[in-house]
Amino acid sequence: MKKKHVARIMALGLALTMLAGCGSKPAETGKSAAEGSKTEAEADAAQGGDAAEAENAEAETQKNSGEESTGEIPTINIGLRAGNSYVQACPDINADEHVLAFEERMGVDLDITLIQHDGFTEKLGMMLAQGDFPDVIAGDMPYTSVMSGAIENGLFMPLDDLLEEYGPNLMAQVPENVWDELRGPDGHIYAIGDFMSNTARRCTVIRGDLLEELGLDIPVTLDDYYNVLVAFKDAGVKYPYIGREKFKYSETFFAAYGVVPTTWQLNEEGQVVPAYLLPEMKEALAFYKKLYDEGLIDTESLTNNGTVRDQKAAAGDVGMMVVNISAAPGYNIALKENVPDGEWVCVSSPVNPNGGKHGYAAFTPTANVHYINAKCENPEEIIKFFDKMLDPDPDLQRFLTYGVEGEFYTVNEDGSVNLEIPTVSPNPFDVIPQFLRRVKDAGIDRATLNAMAGGPEAIEYYDTKAKDDILDYIQPINLESIASHPELSVEEDKQELFINYASKVMIGTESLDNFDKFVQEWMDRGGTEVIKEATEQYENGTAKIRE
Numbered sequence: 001m002k003k004k005h006v007a008r009i010m011a012l013g014l015a016l017t018m019l020a021g022c023g024s025k026p027a028e029t030g031k032s033a034a035e036g037s038k039t040e041a042e043a044d045a046a047q048g049g050d051a052a053e054a055e056n057a058e059a060e061t062q063k064n065s066g067e068e069s070t071g072e073i074p075t076i077n078i079g080l081r082a083g084n085s086y087v088q089a090c091p092d093i094n095a096d097e098h099v100l101a102f103e104e105r106m107g108v109d110l111d112i113t114l115i116q117h118d119g120f121t122e123k124l125g126m127m128l129a130q131g132d133f134p135d136v137i138a139g140d141m142p143y144t145s146v147m148s149g150a151i152e153n154g155l156f157m158p159l160d161d162l163l164e165e166y167g168p169n170l171m172a173q174v175p176e177n178v179w180d181e182l183r184g185p186d187g188h189i190y191a192i193g194d195f196m197s198n199t200a201r202r203c204t205v206i207r208g209d210l211l212e213e214l215g216l217d218i219p220v221t222l223d224d225y226y227n228v229l230v231a232f233k234d235a236g237v238k239y240p241y242i243g244r245e246k247f248k249y250s251e252t253f254f255a256a257y258g259v260v261p262t263t264w265q266l267n268e269e270g271q272v273v274p275a276y277l278l279p280e281m282k283e284a285l286a287f288y289k290k291l292y293d294e295g296l297i298d299t300e301s302l303t304n305n306g307t308v309r310d311q312k313a314a315a316g317d318v319g320m321m322v323v324n325i326s327a328a329p330g331y332n333i334a335l336k337e338n339v340p341d342g343e344w345v346c347v348s349s350p351v352n353p354n355g356g357k358h359g360y361a362a363f364t365p366t367a368n369v370h371y372i373n374a375k376c377e378n379p380e381e382i383i384k385f386f387d388k389m390l391d392p393d394p395d396l397q398r399f400l401t402y403g404v405e406g407e408f409y410t411v412n413e414d415g416s417v418n419l420e421i422p423t424v425s426p427n428p429f430d431v432i433p434q435f436l437r438r439v440k441d442a443g444i445d446r447a448t449l450n451a452m453a454g455g456p457e458a459i460e461y462y463d464t465k466a467k468d469d470i471l472d473y474i475q476p477i478n479l480e481s482i483a484s485h486p487e488l489s490v491e492e493d494k495q496e497l498f499i500n501y502a503s504k505v506m507i508g509t510e511s512l513d514n515f516d517k518f519v520q521e522w523m524d525r526g527g528t529e530v531i532k533e534a535t536e537q538y539e540n541g542t543a544k545i546r547e
Helices: 016-021 040-046 051-064 085-089 097-106 120-130 145-152 160-166 168-173 176-181 208-214 222-234 252-256 279-293 306-314 325-336 379-388 394-402 428-436 455-463 496-507 512-540
Strands: 075-082 109-116 136-139 202-207 264-266 272-274 320-324 344-347 369-372 409-411 417-419 473-475 544-546
Touching: 075 379, 085 109, 085 428, 097 109, 097 428, 109 120, 109 136, 120 136, 120 145, 136 145, 160 168, 160 379, 168 379, 202 208, 202 325, 208 222, 208 344, 222 252, 222 279, 222 320, 252 279, 272 512, 279 496, 279 512, 306 325, 320 325, 325 344, 325 455, 344 455, 369 379, 394 417, 394 428, 496 512
Parallel strands: 075 109, 075 136
Antiparallel strands: 136 369, 202 320, 202 344, 264 272, 264 473, 409 417, 473 544
């Protein structure tokens, strides 16, 4: 393995207390540094003590596979989002033992640049504008403004021919609708990504242990939900319901009315409008205000970041919240450290009291995507790297799924796996299957979840009830009218005008009766042009349909 470069973290400092989370790989017992850098073929041959045999073994392996021996392990400079707490805690991610094990198994030398998760799009945009970015880089979808602009400016390489020649597993296993998502304006494929077999993403979780203790059933209607929250409060639950800043992961009751704020819907006139402009939004906001006034929702829900919310939940102080379905078992683990009998249960959104549609917004068919720098000299090595992640070899797939054997799992004689996931935070288990395994069916991690408390139940919910609780919507692409009026955005975190109004309504500093006034202000600021452009995209087929 070549000497690793220092990871370049695009953010201002990390907390020193996090740095204990990971370290460099210790020397392997019985192996010299030189021997530790050998490929598997070389290492097997070198155990007999003959370096020449090692070279011959490697040459024979490459000959049999039809490859020409170069004697070089390809180096891949890759920029990845630092969204993993363990990764963020590493003083040098390139020296981490799990990264080194991954490199050895995949036959590559990675030079990883980390891009901070918070403000990722803005930081990525700056890198691209400066023209200084790695050979392959994680990014947003090709139709987003930053990425589409980069494609049009020739910063990325079209991948069609490379995929045909070097990506047989990718072409065979990635669904066609995913490739369609990864095409640029010229019709060529510009990205490689994961794929979703099921577009269900989020759900509400409820403390099942509290329901049992209080003799309550799983809520179905909006009234049921309200009654459960009242019962939780009366039983002493500190935060019967909790949300996150800017109404993120707080959409339970928006979902009940079919007006999740991050979606676009058709109004009665057949126009494509942000869901937060529909009359049902007024009803939904009235319900949130009721919860706030009666002390049924954490009063800090508009300011809680993810860490703060999760700490409150782990302490056993929360009765209900919104999470990604795949994350539910992890919240069970954290809860049981403080409440041994505690259990989070996945539930569907409340039935729409008006008889209309309800549900959590459908997710995109792919989200974790990667682009190759147009200046990259060996793009075929990158394609082969991603393609190998879908290689059907069972031993490789077991490694990519569970990580390092002996640390996280053991294998029984019948090939079954005994998985032991550490309960520490940050968790080193996440490095290989979550951070480094870039191409996979990313809908839900069945293998891992099956080994976790509450995992099988989360999988069952994902495969059954979640499929019937998906809110379909229209997704316009790169609306120029919103680019010039960003406060009108529908994107999570960027809905400035709506969040400002909705927050004031919930805490009581703005009248709900001013809803029509809010809608009119949105229209007057350029919303008329936004709706016109979005509707035109829907009618001409440019807009995406999420379902």
